[in-house]
Amino acid sequence: MGVVTDFCDTGWGVEEMGGLRELAASFVVPGPSGVAIRTRLKHLTAGDEKVLRLVGDLLGTLASRDLKARCSAGLEHDTKQWAQRKRTLSEQSSSRWAGSITKASHDQWALARRGQLAHIQSLQAGIETIAHRLSVPVGEKGSKQAPGGYRSTREWHAKRLRLCVLEDRLQAVRADREAGVVRVVRGGKRLLNTRHHLQEVQLSEEQWRLRWQAGRRFLAADGESGKRFGNETIRVTPGGEFSIKVPAPLAHLANAPHGRYVLAARVSFAHRGEQWADRVAANRAVAYRIHEDVSRGRWYVTASWTIPAVQTVPLEAARTGGLIGVDTNADHLAAWRLDAHGNPTGNPRRFDYDLSGTAAHRDAQVRHALIRLLHWAERHHLAIAVEDLDFTAETTREKHGRRKRFRNLISGMPTGRLRARLVSMAAELGIPVVAVDPAYTSKWGAQHWQKHLTTKDRKTTRHDAAAVAIGRRALGHPIRRRTAPPPHDRSDRAGHRTVQAEPGTPGREGNRPRIPGPRTRSVRAGRGENAVDQNAQHRSGRSAEHGFWGQDSLPLSL
Template sequence: MGKRRKKRALRPITAPFTVAAPAGARIRDRLRLSAADAEVLTLVGSHLGRHQRADLAERVAIGQVPVKRNQRAERKKALTAVSSSRWAGAMTRASEDQYQLSLRCLYDEAAGLRRAIGTIERRLAVPCQKRVGRVRGYADQNERFHKQRRLLALKTRLAAVEARIASGRPAIAAGGRRLLKARHNLADAQLTEAQWRRRWEASRLFLTADGESAAPFGNYTITVDPHDGTVSLVLPEPLRHLANAPRGRYRLTCTVRFSHRREEWLDRVTANRAVRYDIAHDPARGRWYLDASWSTDKTVLPTPEEIRASGTRMLSVDLNADHLAATVLDEYGNPVGEPVTIPLELTGPTGRRDGRLRAAITRLTVLAHEHGCAGIVIENLGFDDARATGRETMGRGRHGKRFRRTVAGIPTARFRERLRGMAYHQGLIVIAVDPAYTSIWGEKYWKTPLQQQTRTTVTRHHGAAVAIGRRGLGHRVRRRPGVTAPDQRIGQRRATGQTAPLPRPRGTTSPPRTAGTPHQGDKTRPRRGDQLVLFPDLEDRSRGHQALTGPVYGDLANTGQLPQERSHHLPGA
């Protein structure tokens, strides 16, 4: 008798949690500038951008120090002489935010490199074509040799990252590293040198003004009048000769309206609450935009336990590379209606991909409202560990390469953030669950029952959506045994994993039935004639001309008298 294999233990599954509400809001409107306005904004943005980059370089040279020692006051005083006090405050704040973000990116890169190094070292410790526990060795010596070379390369990268962290001087490319690298590959980027130059200069403009409470309309540096939509900004000290308004300000000839979330913006600016403004230039389209952003009050959302106790429906969603699989679940985890597939095509430019993603999320919110759902349940996907280790955990060869490309193409972070904001403004709660085994168990336990109760094509992703929703509602993914037995009369299988028992008070029984008590129809009888009815439908052609075997009550039904010729059919006659 062969040796029994040890049962593989399941990894622990974390509890579901409610995704926090958005901490702020951001809206955009187009600035239809004249040629003179565009020239002035370009001069101001270039002037401020040059000094902001110099301040960022000075901040990087200071290194990783406590906040009190970052010399912000001294740097702001030096910038005030070439701009203004408020512009200087915005520039120093942007430099500090960029520096801290770069440090966090270095820490994340180091953590990913350590994970990849640890995975390769564990596999190198196992002989080729062998397995020790859950770790298997490489297929042959050739692959093992290449992995040893890759291990040395990863250790070299990790040493460089740790050196930058120790020195506190991250590498920052003002304008974007991707656009910077495109300069050396203009043919691949489908850009000419002039087009690249315009994009590079536009990305390095600095036209950001922080909001101020109690300032006119929430911002003194860039002010938008809510009454007529006029926009004006404070000019830096060396450019004050370009002013066309009092107190060294320049007023644009165009106006803005902010159609999206206009009421929220009006509530803030009319109360002189802080609103931040950013002016951006898109040279590819030749357009200028004005963005308004502000922080919102913290909202306390209900927990998954509170949502489950309320007894409402939820919409569960399985995110895939090319579509969204959605299923509506009731409070007991039972699928309601037919599963839905929403196409998700994420090709083309960034704006087009983002628009298609928002359109798919809009369909989800509409579907949730149509079925009376309180929220949406999704997987808490990240793929950070898998992407860092690459082929070590996500397969190798042609199939593994295709799978890794599919995973890399799933916009998990952007989908989560878009869904959180759009669902919150539609009054929906978003619950994130652990994705462990949802696809496997969903296909095993839910794909066949779902297919038996619907005419549409059901995939394993719809089963995974049911598993995700049940986990978010606090039910086990596997269905309770004994509930889904086939029905003997209609030959269909019920896809219910939970039942809703109707409680009955203890000590009570049904009242005794007598011959004069009409049957309520809550139990199945062998024949239709066995059920007592007061007024049978003699015109029912569906049952033909069958002879009635039970008593027939006619005009004497309300008098309590029985026909004598039929009295022998009653019990006790």
């Protein structure tokens, strides 16, 4: 089947519960458009590392100058300026290195523009929230639709000052955007600011300098189909031979014909290695990026290429046979299997991960949790419904005020990384991903399913109930359970369960299959299979007593 990703929370419609926002329709998420794999460059000699650093430093300097020129051009940049920049870089390196540098500058400028727009939207949201709360009397309670006033006059005045600060920031950012001005730091703003807090991060100035230089190097080249092994600048042969094109100022470092330097390391990719080898052997484009991990003293190479868009499975096909609803939390994935009618089957599953530690550790934890989840879905040929949570607008101090612990909690949830990982890994296994609206899943799941799924031997958590709600929304069913009749109006008295079958399901009103074996004290084995046939139930006053019944005439003596 497929994996269904819950970007949507279904239950009651807006017309059933007034005041709720309109829910988005479910859809099948398209697969990834590219692939990136990484491996370590082992057995490098001291000479190899020296050459890589020299080439990277030279190209990094050229990339910094080109990025400055691109940012200075702003919105007035055109193809003539791009051609002039590329000619200047070609004289100082080579035409292929110049092409890679100018493309990286364009991508960096575009990324900065998108970040600038997101910052403007964040400032606008904060200003609107503060302005509303300032207009409400101090101490007035809020509602689900809008926040209330501030707790004290002191807090009111502090927020009034913050509103002025945010408005000034918004005005400055808008002016920059209209002028096409962006601010970019090659090497990263975070690492740059770390220079002023070396004692807090336990780094010496020399250690920081090595990381800064490594972050500003440029050792990346785009591939080109039809060229030998898919890349003329950084080349990896099917046998693992690794070589780079040396820029003109460093031509004396070449140790191979045509100005190339061959490294002593042999490259092999464990993950997707066969796909990479097929592309290289067919001379199809493969882009490479080389970087140094200073803290570990290792060098890595990343290969990437684009893949054609995969035709997604229709939504109805992904729903066939049921699915697995998954609720994303700060430390685990809560999952529950549902059949095609939205009924929870079996017991809930939990896939834990630990998001403390380094970024590599967190990424590995998320990946391992998704592997277990996807293998479970693949084993049972099921779809998966997962919330597509986006807390970019939910983590601000203006929205949640003093709830700093809650802001830190939702900020730490790996929603973006988990979504990207899920789509990529599911596409590799041939499992489609369906997205649904995440609204009200936790609230309605706990309201309608948590109590009813809790037994003596199973404690259902709020997250488990949310997984059921997510799965039902992905299947197109309402979240709320079907209302049961009063206990003594059910077919077999108080023991009849709530029916979840659709009206058009064949046999839904028929007799139940006979289930052998011991039952409860009130219902013995074999009883209840004829619950629909009232004549087959030996009840007092029914025609099932198998005897002729008629009313006797009254005696004449009375």
